[in-house]
Amino acid sequence: MNLLLKIWRQNNSASRGSLVDYPISGIEGDMSFLEMLDVLNEQLIAKGEDPVVFDHDCREGICGSCSLMINGEPHGPDRLITTCQLHMRKFKDGDTIVIEPFRASAFPVIKDLMVDRSSFDRIQQAGGYISVNTSGHTVDANAIPIEKEKADESFAAATCIGCGACVAACKNASAMLFTAAKVSQFALLPQGQIEATDRVLNMVKQMDLEGFGNCTNTGACEVECPKGISLENIARMNREYLMASAKG
Amino acid sequence: MSGFAKSSIARKVVMALSGLFLVLFLALHVTINMSSVISPETFNAWSHFMGYNPVVQFLMQPILIAGVVVHFVMGIVLEFQNRKARPVRYNQYRGSANAPWVSRNMILSGLVVLAFLGLHMYDFWLHEINYKFVEANPEDPTRYFEETVEKFAPLWRTVLYVISFVLLALHLWHGFASSFQSMGLNNKYSPAIRSFTRLYAIVVPLLFIFIALFHHLNPITH
Ligand code: SF4
Numbered sequence: 228m229n230l231l232l233k234i235w236r237q238n239n240s241a242s243r244g245s246l247v248d249y250p251i252s253g254i255e256g257d258m259s260f261l262e263m264l265d266v267l268n269e270q271l272i273a274k275g276e277d278p279v280v281f282d283h284d285c286r287e288g289i290c291g292s293c294s295l296m297i298n299g300e301p302h303g304p305d306r307l308i309t310t311c312q313l314h315m316r317k318f319k320d321g322d323t324i325v326i327e328p329f330r331a332s333a334f335p336v337i338k339d340l341m342v343d344r345s346s347f348d349r350i351q352q353a354g355g356y357i358s359v360n361t362s363g364h365t366v367d368a369n370a371i372p373i374e375k376e377k378a379d380e381s382f383a384a385a386t387c388i389g390c391g392a393c394v395a396a397c398k399n400a401s402a403m404l405f406t407a408a409k410v411s412q413f414a415l416l417p418q419g420q421i422e423a424t425d426r427v428l429n430m431v432k433q434m435d436l437e438g439f440g441n442c443t444n445t446g447a448c449e450v451e452c453p454k455g456i457s458l459e460n461i462a463r464m465n466r467e468y469l470m471a472s473a474k475g
Numbered sequence: 476m477s478g479f480a481k482s483s484i485a486r487k488v489v490m491a492l493s494g495l496f497l498v499l500f501l502a503l504h505v506t507i508n509m510s511s512v513i514s515p516e517t518f519n520a521w522s523h524f525m526g527y528n529p530v531v532q533f534l535m536q537p538i539l540i541a542g543v544v545v546h547f548v549m550g551i552v553l554e555f556q557n558r559k560a561r562p563v564r565y566n567q568y569r570g571s572a573n574a575p576w577v578s579r580n581m582i583l584s585g586l587v588v589l590a591f592l593g594l595h596m597y598d599f600w601l602h603e604i605n606y607k608f609v610e611a612n613p614e615d616p617t618r619y620f621e622e623t624v625e626k627f628a629p630l631w632r633t634v635l636y637v638i639s640f641v642l643l644a645l646h647l648w649h650g651f652a653s654s655f656q657s658m659g660l661n662n663k664y665s666p667a668i669r670s671f672t673r674l675y676a677i678v679v680p681l682l683f684i685f686i687a688l689f690h691h692l693n694p695i696t697h
Pocket residue numbers: 386387388389390391392393394404405408448451452453454455456
């Protein structure tokens with residue numbers, strides 16, 4: 228397969244950056260998208276050029292490191308997968324592929340396609356945890372009975388890998404789906420109740436502080452999320468937030 | 476509390492509540508307007524009541540104006556914030572791949588409706604203020620039907636009217652159901668709310684358009 232890649236190159240967060248054309252040939256349909264970029268980088272290195280910087284780690288769809296806006300969609304045209312699971316067979320010989328970083332003021336570009344998503348970490352640190360005594364009196368989590376439906380919903384919310392595709396897809400660069408998933412996974416469990424009020428207030432406050440946009444319920448996040456995190460989580464977070472605010 | 480007022484979720488809820496209030500108001504407005512097609516006398520009676528009843532004039536009208544102002548001011552503030560949240564735009568962005576056009580263009584449909592509202596206030600509200608308080612004319616409970624029908628005589632105004640209500644339909648199509656999601660309601664009733672939203676977003680603007688065309692095609696001949 229012969230392709231024309233248009234890749235965003237940017238030296239550092241302060242420089243301007245632009246799209247640069249890279250024709251590439253000999254790409255197999257069975258290669259993953261990241262393997263295709265590996266091929267390109269090997270060629271660039273052989274020519275003594277600067278390789279394209281992009282994020283990746285597990286390459287099996289579980290870590291949330293890989294990102295990339297591919298032809299205008301986060302993680303590319305396929306649904307319910309991350310960029311590392313996207314295969315080149317989804318493209319045709321002769322295609323032009325535009326590759327850009329996830330864009331949001333809260334996700335500044337570090338270099339080329341790599342962005343700083345530590346704003347997500349700070350939202351998580353603001354309340355995405357439960358406090359458990361681990362000094363030898365730890366209660367077995369399974370000692371507390373939990374309804375099957377609640378456990379399933381909580382688990383579904385907990386599958387969020389923090390990739391940021393929801394922000395990248397959203398026309399408002401809103402982080403509501405991510406934050407809602409992290410609030411919901413605890414809000415649905417008895418273990419999460421003790422800190423429930425502070426959790427939602429603090430996480431939403433941090434989300435706003437980071438400069439993410441406001442949700443207008445377009446639903447783009449849910450469609451592009453590689454883990455299928457549902458908009459119901461956002462409604463749940465809104466409820467939790469309103470109830471927590473009413474309590475003070 | 477100040478944290479609450481500034482929070483993105485509180486602002487969403489303000490948009491939702493003011494929007495729902497305006498949705499309710501539309502139902503009242505279209506009902507009264509429909510009477511102008513069916514019975515000019517009834518239309519005159521209702522218009523006179525709305526124009527001179529002190530509760531309507533000095534309590535409900537200010538609440539309505541406040542609702543409109545809150546809805547569009549907040550909508551514009553949020554739009555600016557949202558633009559700031561993505562200072563560098565994408566070279567390629569396939570919005571249509573994951574969200575319907577109406578949901579992505581609420582600011583556009585909203586601004587068109589707002590511009591129409593400007594014309595509407597000029598046509599009717601300013602006219603009333605002038606008639607009642609500046610010229611200090613005596614009460615005339617029979618004037619409304621004629622005044623209204625005359626407004627639809629020029630083609631340009633009727634066309635603007637129709638365009639605005641098409642945009643209002645698009646605005647409602649997303650906004651009505653969306654306000655329930657904003658307030659935290661997403662459950663087994665949501666599909667019914669979405670269906671009702673679609674029905675409402677089509678029927679109400681269509682009735683307004685019908686009324687406009689009806690009066691344009693049936694002018695008062697003296
Ligand atoms: S909600 Fe989905 S898209 Fe957003 S960070 Fe989590 S996994 Fe990624």
